[in-house]
Amino acid sequence: MSSDVTRPNLSDALTEQVLELIREDGLGPGDRLPSTRELSRRFAVTVPTLREALRRLEVTGAILMRHGSGIYVGADLERVVLPNPNVRELRGERLVQLLETRLLIEPQAAELAARRATPDAVTRMRVVLAEAGRHLRGEDAELHAANITFHRAAGLAAGNGVLAEVLDSLLSVHALEQREILRLFDDRARDFEEHTVILEAIERGDSEAARDLMRRHLEDVKSVIEKRLTP
Template identity: 65%
Template sequence: MSHSEVTRPTLSDALTERMLDLIRQGGHRPGDRLPSTRELSQRFAVTTPTLREALRRLEATGAIEMRHGSGIYVGAAIERVVLPNPNVRQIHGEQLLDLLDARILIEPPLAARAALNKRGAELRTLLDRAAQYLQGRDTELAEVNLDFHRSVARAAGNGVLAEVVDSLLTVHASEQREILRLFDDRRRDYEEHLAILEAIVDGDPQSAGELMKAHLLDVKTVIEQRM
């Protein structure tokens, strides 16, 4: 088999690109409805099964969303640069520590940048919600806590790095909930988040970065002791 044969785009590849062109050139935004499968098959002059293969590929990356009985819609991830791997399942042991190490390397500088931008309104709203969930169910509190970390990353102003953090948290959401269960100190977790927020609001990048690093190291230490 020649190199050209290996790299030659398939019909599904070509259809995927044409679908993306249709979305972009049509000015479609996430949530917009797209033509039906029948209309798209006629437009691209392909059979419905061939089209569905391309649509499944786009759906797997979040570029489109196929709603049963409703139609095809532009997905929320259409403009993402970094995507979480939907095939990853649970991780354990060293991988869990690697996950925390990655966050320790990435998130403190983002917290410092967020402080330079002094963008804390969304963060305060999330912590107000977290305060309400301190006596509630783990699932609700875990999701708000993860959203706090996502929001700090967004507040840093670098969209790609925000997507990296979101991908880490999204793919390993079950592990993040396990981290919360093992850490098992809701009040301390909340107060550390609150201290990070105050440093960001005060425009103190050094404190924001140091507090975020200390917070994640604190969590990692507890996890290592429990493993």
């Protein structure tokens, strides 16, 4: 396999910088953070790059993003699992191993989601999927954040807190690999269509279809990545 994959960029350290800001300012659950625009200026990054880090923190409960209100410190601040800031390059084998691991977890999570998802959980997935649709022709960072949030939302919809934490930790720790997988897969429309049919199966309560569609989706991605990593 080729090891020609990208190196980490500035966004990989942003989650830690936001957490440092919270600690340095002595903020606790319910306290308000500066606005997205203010934070992007403070950290000298683009707004889309910052939003990716904020979404990662939001799904772990470290922060809460309230539309029209602002960004607040969440109750689960200390539960956050962060990517390793010392990683300097990726090997192709790690991408395949991550997808293999996700294949062991996410089809079963989708099956449970089809059985247990509440109306609110389904609505959350629809909102995230709609956001991904808006970014199909936009910034990679925005689309990546929406796609990963969709998978996390599916895990949460399964109604098993431990399972959701395992999936969230896996995706958070390997955020860099996930971005590289999106870059190598490079078929935004296909990815979006497969997410759509998975959500439809979950929404109609078809657990078998939800499981099989999630499995095929991840196997499809894995097959493409393996081919593109082969010299």
